[in-house]
Amino acid sequence: MAEYLIKNGFIFDPVLGIKGDVADVAIKDGKIVETTALSSPKVIDATGKTVMAGGVDVHAHVAGPKVNIGRNFRPEDKLFNCTPGHGIERMQGGFSVPTTIRTGYNYAHMGYTTVMEAAMPPLYARHTHEEMRDTPILDQGAYPVFGNNWFVLEYLKNHEIENTAAYIAWLLRATKGYAVKVVNPGGTEAWGWGLNCDNVHDPVPYFDITPAQIIKGLIEANEYLGLPHSMHMHANNLGNPGNYTTTLDSFKLSEGIKPNSKFGRDQVMHHTHVQFHSYGGDSWANVESRAKDIMGYVNSHDNITIDMGQVTLDETTTMTADGPFEHHLTELNHLKWANADVELETGSGVVPYLYSPNIKVCGIQWCIGLELALLAKDPMRIFLTTDHPNAGPFIRYPRIMKWLMSQEARDQQFDAFKYKDKVIEATNLAGMDRELNLYEIAQMTRAGPAKSLGLSHMYGGLAPGLDGDVAVYDFNPNEPYAPDDIEKAFSNAKHLFKSGVQVISDHEIANNGNKRTLWVNAKANENPQVMRDIKEKFLRYYTVTLNNYEGSGHYLRNPHVIEVDATQ
Amino acid sequence: MTKTVTDVICPFCGTLCDDLEVVVSDDGKQLLEVYNACAIGAEKFLHSQAKDRITRPRMRQEDGTWKEITYDEAVEYTANMLADAKKPLMYGWSSTNCEAQAVGAEIGEAVGAVMDNTATVCHGTSLIAVQDIGIPSCTLGEVKNRADRVLFWGCNPAHAHPRHMSRYSIFPRGFFTGKGHTGRKVIVVDPRPTDTASLADIHLQIEQGHDYELFDALRVAFKGEKLPDVVAGIPKEKIYEVAETLKSGRFAIIFFGMGVTQSIGKNHNIDAAIAVTRDLNEYTKAAIMPMRGHYNVTGSGQVWGWQFGFPFAVDLSRGFARYNPGETTSNDLLRRDEVDAVFVLGSDPGAHFPFNSVKKIYDLPSVVIDPHETPTSEVCKVHVPVAFVGVEIGGCAYRMDNVPIETRKVVDAPEGMMTDEEFLTRVLARVKELKGV
Structure with missing residues (x-):
């Protein structure tokens, strides 16, 4: 493999603790190495440019059944933006739900090299893997959803952690999944009857278990197995005024539980798109930011990580396994609604949404996301996301960086709001003068998510031994710049290396990379009861046979298996 | 000696049954028997063994x-x-x-x-309608485990998707549907007295080409508003009865086929069908699914x-x-x-x-x-x-x-x-x- 020496860039790397010093980065055999290890490298001149590790996205909806519903039912999302292939690039299309090919390239253009699909319905695992196979460049993994799974509901009703863990291990293997995802625990099962679970104590119809029991039980089962990532949580009551109390109640369920993982993470719960979960008030008329309460809790509890779910003020396509929420949303905005309930496992909904700067609530949502990040004491525990495409498309990450790094940029946005005064009144953002630096951005987009995922041995930094994922941006932090320069530079990496292969050269896609699919093979003790339960459920309630459920390997062209041994 | 291959998937219709058993010769070259498949599915397997099959371009x-x-x-x-x-x-x-x-x-x-x-030439009109109005749907296992109201509109699974009714929609006993077909009310809307219609609790023998009106009439009936005496050839009492039957279920599912996607109105019919399903979700849980062919x-x-x-x-x-x-x-x-x-x-x-x-x-x-x-x-x-x-x-x-x-x-x-x-x-x-x- 080619050797590369990226010379004289301004390095921002939380792993090595480098905050903008000029240094060289060496890549050999797919890994970062000491510069002395190179013999005849190709030299990339990064003088006056910013150099970071490849970006890591902990939560985005980029592949799978509901994403494809979003594509197929929104031809308007492709209006005027379908582009021909050129060079090695294939045709592309789509804005908020781009085709898989555009997804891969657009992430690469932002300097991202690893993206996790945030919700994989287990029955649709093949579909998710087929889409990831067709997404170039990126390393990807997918989180199967567990929070409404009948096995889990039945085991956790009696707090059977060992059985839950054995089932998780089996399902991760059957679906080639990466982590334990929980979406509106119990609520989506209730949605099978058109109902919901509004708070952590609202029992699930028939199953007679509360969301609190599901959440706590899945955290414990996750730690029992010692999986790389923690339980990955989307709490009940998303998107409703006054829901911050439900969020805090959910956080509190992690108290007293310590991480048991050999993969270097410190958290036992990752709570995703917290912006949607930080609302005060009791109606859309008086909804207000409760980011301070939320971040007060997060800052003082280091066994939690979160991501933002920043609203980007675009027209987008919402999609979530939170089926009842999407129904709620279609009643709110009267736009088309797709729903896809999945037997024994989960559900999902898809509704287009327009986050307009002319709507007060959208302005408030925009403020809350930024407040979360600006109130964070430790940027290693809060990650930059838009819950793509729910709060906005991922291509806006550089714009969010601009807002986080520049009060001037935030003020410009405030001035563009139709109801500026009302937005300011309901939020705290206008009074904040904190401006994040590139080191903190690297924490939020590289080192932090990599650590939270249990992948800090591969991604997130520039230390020798890590994967050769390196982005070079046309950005000189030592020269004066306008806020828009940030967005421009980070939208369009000058060079990008993925596992030691140069995939972007001078802003152009130069190689389709050697994408890998990450999945976790957890070995748990033999559990005859769980295997019997699995056989029974497939015989009686599933509409596919057990032997046709497990995906075969060929969907994963280049699998990267992370082995976990939980046998004791 | 022969070998039996289990969990075989039937490559015929959109029902995609996956419980077939196929007996093959020891050398794996000959296919001898097909079990569990419908007549069409079995024929698809056996036809591959035809001696006069063309094997070269x-x-x-x-x-x-x-x-x-x-x-x-x-x-x-x-x-x-x-x-x-x-x-x-x-x-x-x-x-x-x-x-x-x-x-x-x-x-x-x-x-x-x-x-x-x-x-x-089939469900493209449905796809267009979904682009207009979306589609509240579910997997077939949700139907099996939950549905107590099953409506077939312009489709005839008894002939086109022969195992659909036994595997998913009418007869199976699921988790919340332990009584099987006796716990389900089956409604068929079809101008013809089909074999599927013969299984229905209610058969609405609609006037051909008037599907849109009947969908709309159902939406009116859900709200308890006034209807003309007869819509699409169906007396209003019957329409109110069907509306009430659907609303009173715990989980309603509408299956629809080419009788409604390719008759007059096309995608607009499906718009209306999906609107009916959306409306039903105000009262209970409801889903809708196209009966895809291939x-x-x-x-x-x-x-x-x-x-x-x-x-x-x-x-x-x-x-x-x-x-x-x-x-x-x-x-x-x-x-x-x-x-x-x-x-x-x-x-x-x-x-x-x-x-x-x-x-x-x-x-x-x-x-x-x-x-x-x-x-x-x-x-x-x-x-x-x-x-x-x-x-x-x-x-x-x-x-x-x-x-x-x-x-x-x-x-x-x-x-x-x-x-x-x-x-x-x-x-x-x-x-x-x-x-x-």
């Missing part, structure tokens, strides 16, 4: 007779035809696996083809969805993906003479397209990839027989509820036969050479 001669050619020659002809054409139509894609569909999409991209699948028509819509963003009628001829049903749909293109070559795989337009479309195929350079001799092979210039997907080669297929299932290989194809994917991969390589990409 054929090219039509001047005098109308066939001449056997090699696969190499067939690849060469197909690649040249596609590469030379300004705007070839690549149609079908519904009776093959997703792997082949993905390669086909790449060929389409390389040659600037119009990609269309059988939805174009076993993997759904899959081709999925593959093109993630590669191009559109489920059918994808025009790649300008170098980027365009979608405009009515303009970029197969029959419209053929009848307006807008395509200059036709490639067919996994479908039989010769049997299902209007006659004047079929005549156009006859007049154009044309290739059909199909294990069978079909009306389409009768009008094409080259016929390339291939291995049966789901019998002689595996690969992914999507059920009518979009659930992906990997079909299985149970016997070897006759010596030397190619699969869809192998043939397409060869064509793609040759097209790239010809196009210099």
